[in-house]
Amino acid sequence: MTDRQHVLLIEDEPNIIEAIRFLLARDGWHVSTHGEGRGAVEAVRQRAPDVVILDVMLPDRSGYDILSDLKSDPALARLPVLMLTARGQSKEREMALRMGADLFMTKPFSNAEMLEAVRGLVRPRSETP
């Protein structure tokens, strides 16, 4: 177990995974990844991250469905979720936020935006239930 706070990145694009993993790790985060929609909710349960970064368009399951499962599980409902999407339409954003996402970012984003978003989402350990 590490003292570093843990980000679980659920994303299927290997080079995006690599860049975000490097970026966050350099910023002091422990980063784990899950590369598909299938098994994503189980991965969250098992790894107990502090923050989830969740891509909307995964090959086998929509990020919205995964978000819905997370938010309907009382043990995971308060877990901060940052949604990533290549669709920047306002209805996508509204839907993500209505379903309980804490933040919504449109691809392509800057590294500074990503870092600021993740830093802003994490709760101090003392607040964690």
Place this chain on the structure above:
Amino acid sequence: MEARMESGRAGARIRARRADRGISQAELARRAGISASYLNLIEHDKRPIGGRVLNQIARALGTDTTRLVEGAGPDLERALRRAANALPTDPAPESDRIEQLTTDFPGWSALIGAQSRRIAALERQVAELGDRMAHDPVLSASVHDILSAATAIRSTAAILKDGDLAAEWLERFHRNVDEDSRRLARTAQGLASYLTAGEGASHDAVSPQEEVEAWLAARDFRVAGDEEPNAQGLSEQGRAALAAYLAEVRADAAALPEERLLTAFGLAGDPLALARTLGQPAGRVMRAIARLPVAAVGGPVGLVECDGSGAILFRRPVPGFEMPRYGAPCSLWPLYQVLLMPQAPRRDALRQFGADSRPVETWCAAEIDHPEGYGGPAVARITMLILPEPDADPAPSVGATCRLCPREGCAARREAAIL
């Protein structure tokens, strides 16, 4: 032979052109070899004009007789009428004075006409692209791919720019940027090729139904049921859909030979009356009419069929009546009104909202089948035949699809328009 003036506005055109050139009535009369009082009557459209006098007046005014007699021409008048109906303004354009506009201000009216045509062309482009953006799986996948590659490149390039990387990471990120930039170029090239593949659906048909429609469009929808189809280029599902279509053509032709339909059609254009006369279902009669030669029907013919869910089964597009390639059509189409009340066939004279719409006459009827007998499901097929109706001038009352429809306050609107 003396050409008689057909339009009552030739005099006004002569007057406007004379004033434009700063020629007095007396001077023009002198050049034309007529009295000033006679010219005055001509200019106020109180005397017909033609022949030698018309020729001399036209020459003196530096124009041709056609321009004076026919005015701006039907194309310009149509474009101006389209411009007048395009946007609600207060006060509304004086549509009843279009001829006066073209006479008194030929340059401005030509400009308005050209702008109207340009706007219509751009609207078509935007509509098509909007439609594709919203529903086209190829385009959606390409855009997703491009944005994913751009995201990876942007993040990785920023990391590289920060510097201070171990050699292993440096090499890895250089490789990633190289991979993603190649992928970006490849996807962008594919997308450009897709978007510029040319007009019509034949280049990028994505469903078996579209393949069949494109195949038929290439043959102007004239096929014989016994034709051995050259289905080269069609997918397996497309070939199966084409075979099913041709089987129906054969069945229709056996029950209703074209010669018989042509003879009956010459006596009555009403598909329901024809159906009674010929002892055939109305849907078959309408489909058969849509397969007749254009010359026999009097113009291009459109046909749309849907099933009980409203899903489109078949489309034969017709100029002036837009049919969306993707997404559901306007629920105000008579097709859907008959779906709601299948026992009540309809005939409507209508036109769509939109710059390029034309008045059409639609005939709609439903066929309800029970292929599994009692207790089985009812299978509905609604057919809408679309014939040109150049003599009617109905106000726009339906759209193509909500995303492309400018109608405000429509009770049947499902989603906002992109225009």
